[in-house]
Amino acid sequence: MNAPVLRLSGFGKHFGSLRVFSDIDLDVMPGDRIAILGASGSGKSTLLRCINVLETPSEGSLELDGDVVGQPSRSGDMRFSERELCALRQRVGMVFQQFNLFPHMTVAGNVAEGLKTVRGVPAQKAQERAVTELQRVGLADKADTFPSRLSGGQKQRVAIARALAMDPEILLFDEPTSALDPALVGEVLGVIEQLATEGRTMLLVTHEIGFAYHFATRILFLAEGGIYESGTPDDVLKNPKRPLTQQFLAEHRRFQF
Amino acid sequence: MTYIWNFQDVFNNWYALAIGAAGTLRLFVVCLVLGMGLGLVIALGKRSKNRPIRWLATAFVEFFRNTPVLVQILWFYYALPIIAPIEIGPFLAAILGISLNSAAYSAEIYRGGIQSIEPGQWEAARAIGMNGLQTLRRVILPQAIRRIIPALTNRGVEIFKMTTLASVVAYVELLQQGKLIASLSYNPLEVYTVIAAIFLIILYPIVRLTYALERHLARSD
Numbered sequence: 040m041n042a043p044v045l046r047l048s049g050f051g052k053h054f055g056s057l058r059v060f061s062d063i064d065l066d067v068m069p070g071d072r073i074a075i076l077g078a079s080g081s082g083k084s085t086l087l088r089c090i091n092v093l094e095t096p097s098e099g100s101l102e103l104d105g106d107v108v109g110q111p112s113r114s115g116d117m118r119f120s121e122r123e124l125c126a127l128r129q130r131v132g133m134v135f136q137q138f139n140l141f142p143h144m145t146v147a148g149n150v151a152e153g154l155k156t157v158r159g160v161p162a163q164k165a166q167e168r169a170v171t172e173l174q175r176v177g178l179a180d181k182a183d184t185f186p187s188r189l190s191g192g193q194k195q196r197v198a199i200a201r202a203l204a205m206d207p208e209i210l211l212f213d214e215p216t217s218a219l220d221p222a223l224v225g226e227v228l229g230v231i232e233q234l235a236t237e238g239r240t241m242l243l244v245t246h247e248i249g250f251a252y253h254f255a256t257r258i259l260f261l262a263e264g265g266i267y268e269s270g271t272p273d274d275v276l277k278n279p280k281r282p283l284t285q286q287f288l289a290e291h292r293r294f295q296f
Numbered sequence: 297m298t299y300i301w302n303f304q305d306v307f308n309n310w311y312a313l314a315i316g317a318a319g320t321l322r323l324f325v326v327c328l329v330l331g332m333g334l335g336l337v338i339a340l341g342k343r344s345k346n347r348p349i350r351w352l353a354t355a356f357v358e359f360f361r362n363t364p365v366l367v368q369i370l371w372f373y374y375a376l377p378i379i380a381p382i383e384i385g386p387f388l389a390a391i392l393g394i395s396l397n398s399a400a401y402s403a404e405i406y407r408g409g410i411q412s413i414e415p416g417q418w419e420a421a422r423a424i425g426m427n428g429l430q431t432l433r434r435v436i437l438p439q440a441i442r443r444i445i446p447a448l449t450n451r452g453v454e455i456f457k458m459t460t461l462a463s464v465v466a467y468v469e470l471l472q473q474g475k476l477i478a479s480l481s482y483n484p485l486e487v488y489t490v491i492a493a494i495f496l497i498i499l500y501p502i503v504r505l506t507y508a509l510e511r512h513l514a515r516s517d
Binding site: 091093121124125126128129132133135137139140141142143144145152153156157185186187198201202205 | 414416417419420421422423424425426427428430434435438439442513515516517
């Protein structure tokens with residue numbers, strides 16, 4: 040039996056008295072691909088952002104490969120040391136809805152930045168690695184371009200390469216296609232699909248239910264401040280058992296043809 | 297009656313003006329480096345999570361921004377030796393007055409620049425494992441400084457012209473030397489005209505240089 044890469048237990052986040060989610064227990068096994076669905080405001084992005092502590096979780100525990108990260112605090116949110124955070128984030132990569140590329144660096148510069156600044160890899164080697172990662176997302180020819188010259192889809196592929204360059208054990212995708220023209224969604228999903236075939240461990244917050252069905256090994260449906268329903272894509276998306284999941288999916292199918 | 301311009305006495309004293317120009321440049325460079333360097337430190341202090349540091353930085357800005365530089369220079373020169381056992385010369389008094397004042401102003405410029413960077417930039421940098429300082433150095437400041445170069449250029453020009461205030465404590469710079477020449481040759485009109493021209497001749501190329509820098513940094517747009 041494998042050990043989980045990521046284990047959340049009793050995981051919760053509240054902003055003051057506003058409870059976003061609580062008591063989330065989740066084991067992520069190596070190679071798992073988990074799609075997190077839910078209505079807007081259900082806390083799916085917040086959950087993802089709490090996993091790499093861009094948002095500080097309030098309670099519970101977070102374990103990476105069995106190592107506990109962060110400490111509970113009696114008052115307010117959990118506590119994390121700067122060192123813990125930097126180590127955690129190198130192991131858990133993140134891809135954002137708005138790409139957030141560094142506009143003052145070239146495409147290869149963006150991808151090499153973490154290696155150079157965080158890992159201390161010499162510039163030449165970091166650059167080579169950057170080009171390798173750019174090849175993986177099909178953008179090696181754009182290495183010396185600045186991000187302002189790229190389409191949204193290309194930007195997001197660079198952002199994926201930037202995350203991959205750090206060799207993360209887990210990749211988090213926060214609505215990676217929501218800011219894209221419909222025509223550009225495919226190329227980004229194609230890259231994510233390709234990562235799936237490489238057996239990478241990924242968590243994906245998305246509104247692309249069709250993609251979630253094909254991509255995920257497991258679906259989490261968030262509602263009422265927690266994991267409302269979970270299971271295989273077939274279970275949750277084809278035969279949802281609980282009313283809010285059914286309602287959510289019905290709403291999504293309304294305009295299908 | 298028409299005034300007859302006579303620059304002869306001014307040009308005869310070119311050496312005194314050269315010494316003055318050297319004094320002006322020396323004061324300018326020191327105040328530029330100290331003012332803009334300290335300004336960044338103060339700006340970061342104002343963003344600190346530590347409340348006393350934040351309070352100190354704010355107090356610094358408000359104090360030096362809301363008192364005249366001329367008074368500060370005079371105060372450092374005449375008053376500081378009375379309350380503290382330190383005698384400071386005109387050069388140091390001028391450096392203190394001009395640098396601290398410029399630091400207060402440029403701190404606000406830096407702060408505005410840093411605040412104008414989208415939160416997503418911080419998040420993206422932190423998400424690849426950078427610490428706060430690395431994020432600032434590699435991601436935030438390079439972008440912020442690009443945006444505030446016009447404002448910093450203004451500040452630099454202001455610093456250059458503020459150096460004339462040092463003449464109040466008889467620091468040897470252009471205006472001080474000009475006053476000297478004017479009082480010896482009774483030709484204030486010619487002297488101050490030449491001094492104004494020297495300022496223009498030195499400053500204009502420097503400003504042009506910052507335009508070039510702006511263009512160079514905008515190449516990624």
